[in-house]
Amino acid sequence: MQRADGGTDPRPGERVVIGAFAGVCLLAGGNAVGIRFSNRELDPLWGAALRFGAAAVVLLVIMAVMRLEWPRGRALAGALLFGALNFGVTFALAYYALVRIHAGLGQTVLALVPLVALLLSVAQRQEKFRALAAVGTVCALAGVAVVTRGPLQGSVPLLSFLAVLGAVFSFAEAAVLVHRLPAVHPVTMNAVGMTGAAVLLFTGSLVAGDDWVFPERAVTWWALGYLALGGSVATFVLYLFVIRNWGPSRAAYIFVVIPVVTIVLSSWLDDEPLTAGLLFGAPLILLGVYLGALRKPPSSAGDRPLGPVE
Numbered sequence: 001m002q003r004a005d006g007g008t009d010p011r012p013g014e015r016v017v018i019g020a021f022a023g024v025c026l027l028a029g030g031n032a033v034g035i036r037f038s039n040r041e042l043d044p045l046w047g048a049a050l051r052f053g054a055a056a057v058v059l060l061v062i063m064a065v066m067r068l069e070w071p072r073g074r075a076l077a078g079a080l081l082f083g084a085l086n087f088g089v090t091f092a093l094a095y096y097a098l099v100r101i102h103a104g105l106g107q108t109v110l111a112l113v114p115l116v117a118l119l120l121s122v123a124q125r126q127e128k129f130r131a132l133a134a135v136g137t138v139c140a141l142a143g144v145a146v147v148t149r150g151p152l153q154g155s156v157p158l159l160s161f162l163a164v165l166g167a168v169f170s171f172a173e174a175a176v177l178v179h180r181l182p183a184v185h186p187v188t189m190n191a192v193g194m195t196g197a198a199v200l201l202f203t204g205s206l207v208a209g210d211d212w213v214f215p216e217r218a219v220t221w222w223a224l225g226y227l228a229l230g231g232s233v234a235t236f237v238l239y240l241f242v243i244r245n246w247g248p249s250r251a252a253y254i255f256v257v258i259p260v261v262t263i264v265l266s267s268w269l270d271d272e273p274l275t276a277g278l279l280f281g282a283p284l285i286l287l288g289v290y291l292g293a294l295r296k297p298p299s300s301a302g303d304r305p306l307g308p309v310e
Contacts, residue, residue, distance in 0.1 A: 017245045024238045024254050029261025031231040032103035032110075035095055036270055037223040043210035044095035047224070049201035052087055052194045054228035059191035062233075068188050076192065078181035083193020086174035088200040090167045097163035101156055102272040104263035108147055108282045109164045110171070111259045115140055115292045117172035124176060136292020143284025146277050186240055194232070256286045 038047040063070075071079055098106050115136055121127040178189075205212070215221050239254070259282060266272035 017242060020238045020241045021246075021254065024235055024242060025257040025261050027230045027235045027238070028254065029107070029258045030265055031227060031235075032094075032098060032107045032262050033265045033269055034223040034227045034231055035098045036103050036266075037219055038227065039095065039099045041215050041217055041220040042213075043205065043208070044099060045092060045201055045205035045208055046210040046212060048091045048095045049198055049205050050224055051227045051232065052091070052201060053198040054224070055232035056191060056194035056198050058229065058233050059187060059194060062187055063191050066187065068185050071182075071184050071188060071192060075182040075184050078177075079184055079189050079192035080196040082174055082178055082181060082189060083196040084200060085170050085177065087194055087197035089170040090174070091197075092201060092204060093163040093167040093170065097160045097167065100160040101164060103266035103270060104259070104272045104274075104278060105147060105156075106164050107262035107266075108259040108278065108285055109144060109161075110168055111255055111285055111289055112140055112144070112168050113171050113175070114255050115289045116168055117175040118292060120169075120172055120176045121179075126176060126179060132295065133292045136288040136290070136295075138288070139291060140285050140288025143281045143286075143288060146281030146284060186236075190236055256289055259286065 035047070038051070042050070070076075094106070094110070115133075118127065118133055119137065122129045122133070184192075215224065242254070263272070263274070263278065263282065267274055
């Protein structure tokens with residue numbers, strides 16, 4: 001880009017950043033759909049372990065290429081704890097839930113993560129309470145009630161829905177926790193976190209008695225490859241690029257776009273029914289997240305990231 005003084009601006013153009021933003025939304029929007037396809041042949045914890053095991057290997061290679069140092073002491077413990085929550089607990093619950101819950105419904109509820117992260121941050125005295133957060137919470141809860149009323153009265157088990165809510169809280173708490181941890185390079189944080197999470201998921205899969213078999217169907221291999229490379233590594237790299245150029249608060253709008261992408265993909269690829277509850281409740285949830293977590297007051301000074309998206 002050409003600056004006004006005739007020099008060259010090293011930052012990419014706005015169109016490039018918008019393209020990266022769209023890429024994150026599309027790739028992350030397909031994650032829940034990919035999990036649904038993985039769950040059809042692989043036991044949930046085993047499928048999650050394969051995904052994050054593969055993604056961890058890729059990120060460890062990137063660490064080696066970038067010559068990043070392995071964290072030690074409190075930094076290492078923090079990265080492992082972050083990974084246990086952000087990838088281990090969150091996706092163990094999400095994979096379990098998405099056996100019975102359609103991707104669009106699950107991803108719509110997961111859109112609550114920025115709002116829940118804000119509320120947890122207030123509860124842990126990292127941020128001050130804002131009246132608009134209360135309004136957003138009420139709006140989002142109303143949306144959840146509308147979205148889930150039909151499915152919970154039908155074939156969706158209550159435990160599956162509670163697992164989605166558990167994934168929301170685990171993901172949100174990881175985002176709050178990361179601000180208390182020692183500073184670690186984002187690639188290192190995710191490489192270490194995913195490695196630790198993969199160990200936990202493999203252990204959980206073994207204890208649960210999962211069948212440790214590799215896929216026989218091509219569609220399952222495609223789903224695993226997509227989840228590990230596109231849905232984890234590529235999404236993370238693009239998200240970092242967007243954050244560096246737009247800032248974390250503007251980049252957080254990814255959370256309210258992803259469910260829209262997921263609903264469309266799930267309806268197309270997985271025959272998810274577009275029920276009235278989903279069509280009317282999803283906008284309420286997204287509006288609540290916007291009002292409660294994303295909309296900043298005019299006097300807001302600075303942006304705080306909500307943590308990496310995976």
